[in-house]
Amino acid sequence: MGSWKNIGAVIKRELRLHGRRPVYILGSLGVLSFCAVFFLTFFGSGLPHDVPIGVVDNDNSSVSRMFIRNIDATQLGKTIRFDTFQEARLAMQRGEITSICVIPKGLYSDVGSFRRPTFTYYLNGMYFLGGSLAYKDILLMINMANGAAQRKILRLKGVNENEIMGRIRPLEIDTHQIGNAYTSYNYYISNMMLPGILEMTIVILLIYSLGGELKYGSSRKRLRMAGGSIVNVLLGKTAVYTMLFGTLGISLILVLYGWAHFPLAGSIWNMIPAVLLLVLASEGVGIFIISCLPVPRLALSIGALYSVLAISFAGFTLPVEAMHPAIRGLAQAFPLRHYFLIYSQEVVLGTGFAGWWQEALHLLAFVFLPLPLLIRLKRAFIYQNYPKD
Amino acid sequence: MKIHLFRDWCQDVLELGVRELKLIFKDGGVLLIFFVAGLVYPLLYNVVYLNGILEDTPIAVVDKADCSVSRRYIREMDATREVQVAYKCTDMQEARSLMEERKVNGIVYFPSDFGDKLAHRKTATLSLYCDMSSFLYYKNSLIAANRVMLSEMNTIQKERYAADGYSEQDAMSLVQAIPYEENNPYNASFSYSIFLLAAILLVIIQQTMFYGMTLLAGTLREQKRSFANLPDYMYTNGVMRTVVGRGWAYWLIYMGIGMYIAYIVPAIFGMPLRGDFFDVLMLLLLFVTDCIYFGMTWSALINKRETVFVLFLFLSPICLFLTGTSWPTSAFPPFWKLFSYIFPTTFGCQAYVNMSSAGGDLSAAETQMVGLAIQTVFYFITACLAVYLENRHIKKTAA
Incomplete structure (x- = not known):
């Protein structure tokens, strides 16, 4: 004891x-x-929203503006317009924006005439989460833009709406995040x-x-x-x-x-x-x-x-x-x-x-x-x- | 007379600094933190995060469809850098138990109607299950599955258009009307180590200096002396002299350690050093000065030698989060944004990343440099105030 x-x-x-x-x-x-x-x-809410994404719109057409509006409409991204790539690059180096989308001149007319204009984007991987999320958002939007362009052609060809989705999006991934939905x-x-x-x-x-x-x-x-x-x-x-x-x-x-x-x-x-x-x-x-x-x-x-x-x-x-x-x-x-x-x-x-x-x-x-x-x-x-x- | 005053002032500053240097070099604990921790810590972190890229995350595949597309999909996923198809399972139960045994960190499931839907030109769905215990597992499975999906979609569509009689070029302009080009100039492979280490380096400078200074301040307190005690021959106000004099002693040591951390360590480990030498030097000058007065101000609150570890160790990871390199600054709640302005690292790390990793010049770190400058002035004043108050207190208790 x-x-x-x-x-x-x-x-x-x-x-x-x-x-x-x-x-x-x-x-x-x-x-x-x-x-x-x-x-x-x-x-806060668990996932950042309105991540700043820089856009240099060299085309200023209805298609490019729609693309920008679409990014703005996602919860993840918020676009900031720049007149020149120089300005946008400096802002990205400053860490003010997570990425830059460069919309090529003549996007509208090139898409319309099947000339396949190249869309370019730059990511800042030093701001890790912001950069990754912007990447996800941009990739989604550009693929949707591609789908929209294809849908327009298919509609003109008279393919019915039910079939169009199966044509432009033959595959889909259903993602399950186990433990953190x-x-x-x-x-x-x-x-x-x-x-x-x-x-x-x-x-x-x-x-x-x-x-x-x-x-x-x-x-x-x-x-x-x-x-x-x-x-x-x-x-x-x-x-x-x-x-x-x-x-x-x-x-x-x-x-x-x-x-x-x-x-x-x-x-x-x-x-x-x-x-x-x-x-x-x-x-x-x-x-x-x-x-x-x-x-x-x-x-x-x-x-x-x-x-x-x-x-x-x-x-x-x-x-x-x-x-x-x-x-x-x-x-x-x-x-x-x-x-x-x-x-x-x-x-x-x-x-x-x-x-x-x-x-x-x-x-x-x-x-x-x-x-x-x-x-x-x-x-x-x-x-x-x-x-x- | 005036010249004399200035000369005396300089002499006092010099002497106070020498006195501080002697104190530092006599104290084993401070030396340990400054020279062992300050020099070894950055190396250690580099070794821990040496690879920085998670490759070949093992995943299990359940292929109920067993069609040509699903088989090609599996082969292509296996070929990505991100994942490796470690197991092919017959059902979900088996894949699930593999995940529970931690043998795989993701599962890809092709339902039995996958092939039929493709044949009917409907959207076929496959399922991806990700282990979320680490986001890098999730990121790898997600990126691999999505990249392969995009390329598969192109292949399937091209095959279909070819069957409908389109030429390849016509098919391509339909399938991918706007091809895209990806650039990730500063961190090409989204390497975890390049992003994290660039931010950690300056946190190490601030934290080791802070711990060392508080250790010394605490020791003096324990010995019934004070950091603010002026040598006996200074009868008048020696506040400025004390602060500047003690400051240059640390400044001398930490410009050395700082240059080692900012230039040499990244070079040893092959991290990108794209900034101009003198631009980064300007940042270091300002950052180290800021850290000194930051340390002087806060160490005034510590009265025992070891207490700093008990009370403030947790601030190191928090400072790292407050740099805004992982969770973006634009998403900080307003209160924590204000709180982050307490620490020099909030500005310093971003400035270092912008210049050294992103290759910008001083204009790329303009906001941060201004922030550091304002902070330096603020902490200089508070450090003076701390010495002044401490002195008054000492004189009062002595009288």
């Missing part, structure tokens, strides 16, 4: 510390709330960025808390309080942080899939253990880093590097398969990567536990990561023989 009392003492002391120093609450609840508000409001950027980004920020705050705060004991020389006192057992110190501290971050993690899941109605193919009851595993695994990583490097500033710098990289290595932006083979395996070293795999199984595909139990085991393994290094941490706690700042 002695160790329960010791653990209890550590918990009480940690709670007192949190009450006294607002940095703990600001660094966890504050940061996460800010990010939740940021990501859930920043992407609205192609919402908000669903895509927030689903992973917010757990990423959660992992970040856990790793940093755990290092900060344990490093603080070393830095302010209170580590021996803490060890004595815990009955000389480093395990008790860690159990006491992680009890507090698991409560704190577990609550934050569950709130996050409830906010995403309950309040914000993010699409969820599986069950919310499966996402709760998933996020709790992420919390535990991230705590394991935090303790591991400070045990390897019991120098608070070094450990915090490494923790910062690690948790920012985790967002890249999770593979929801650039998939891990596209990374260089030499570093691909590194992705396994980030709990967020395993959480991403769970997420894509449960939220996107709805496979249930059977689809992601292996990832759950991976996450559990992170919890035991610091075990071999506990003696090192204990020595650091006793001898305080590392630089303090």
Whole structure:
């Protein structure tokens, strides 16, 4: 029973510390709330609309004007007219427009006399989303313009309307976006960025808390309080942080899939253990880093590097398969990567536990990561023989 | 007398800068952030995003139609750069379980009436199912399926017109009355790395400088000193001297790191460097100065050494979103647009992309340069204000 009392003492002391120093609450609840508000409001409707598309109309005919009106009529695009290509190019270099459509001189008469005028468009791939969406919009519109030209001829030839569609559009793709039917950027980004920020705050705060004991020389006192057992110190501290971050993690899941109605193919009851595993695994990583490097500033710098990289290595932006083979395996070293795999199984595909139990085991393994290094941490706690700042 | 004043001013500025440099080089933590993080981070990100292009995304195909068009469609999809037909399944159930095992990221389904509809000259529909867990999977499946669809439509229509007795040229002018030509001059293959890294580079400059400066400010606070403490011989107002003097120390270090990040790192990894050297240098001069006063202003709020990591680490990814290179600036909600004006990177990254990646001259970054200039003046004033207030506070508590 002695160790329960010791653990209890550590918990009480940690709670007192949190009450006294607002940095703990600001660094966890504050940061996460800010990010939740940021990501859930920043992407607004989920997909940008009225992406600026530059048009240089060298023809100024009814056909070219109709083409411009058609782009304006789509939700995606909004045209901006330029007199010369020079002006349009400068605007594209400035990032003011995402693309330029050049309508050739004589478009109207050339189409009418089957001379096949070439339509040219330029995209700015440096503004990624804007450029891609403009590309999609322009490609659609130019193919529709082609269809319209063909339809006009077919009508003149007396082909009936029912047949025309089958002639000018023999094929059609029915696209199903599994897990994100609205192609919402908000669903895509927030689903992973917010757990990423959660992992970040856990790793940093755990290092900060344990490093603080070393830095302010209170580590021996803490060890004595815990009955000389480093395990008790860690159990006491992680009890507090698991409560704190577990609550934050569950709130996050409830906010995403309950309040914000993010699409969820599986069950919310499966996402709760998933996020709790992420919390535990991230705590394991935090303790591991400070045990390897019991120098608070070094450990915090490494923790910062690690948790920012985790967002890249999770593979929801650039998939891990596209990374260089030499570093691909590194992705396994980030709990967020395993959480991403769970997420894509449960939220996107709805496979249930059977689809992601292996990832759950991976996450559990992170919890035991610091075990071999506990003696090192204990020595650091006793001898305080590392630089303090 | 006046000349003397100016000379003394310069001397004070010089001394303050030297004092700051000594502080920086004595502090291992700051050195770690400035020189290890500042130099290694850009390399690391380049390595992570080295390929940047997702190729041959595996897809499964369910061909219930089994006609010549569907078979050709499948072959052509397999030949695209974007996807690779990894599995041919007999039914959707099989394809679906492959997707659940993450062996494929997309499914193409040809219904059994596909061939019949084509024979009857009706619109035949095929279905595409995309894994949306990463948008790049979606983009690859979508682009491959659509490109092949466009070329297939041309082929089918040409075949039909040929059967109706049209010459090839006549058929082409009907099928594709307006041929089109695509140009993507700055990022030819929509490479993820070229777009992301160009934006990340300047974020690294701002963030490492900010973390280093706050670390130092926090340390001084912990040692019961202050960044605003003036040397004893300066009795009068030394606000300007402190700000300018401390500033040039960082400026010296960060012009070096900045030039490394803006010129050398992209060159190592073969990223496009289309800007004029001096144009980008002008941007760096302004951007680094802006970051210094940005850092000085905000670091005044930090009173403990490590707190900056706990409180402000999350800003790095947010700054990246606020640059407007992924989510377009025109779609920012008004509040976040205002919020984005806090950070030098909002202007700096766009200016860098416009000049270095899109090859524009200074006029292509005009708006951003003006923004940076206004921000610099603003943060210079607030940095002065922070020193002034801090000094008054110190004097009050000392008295």
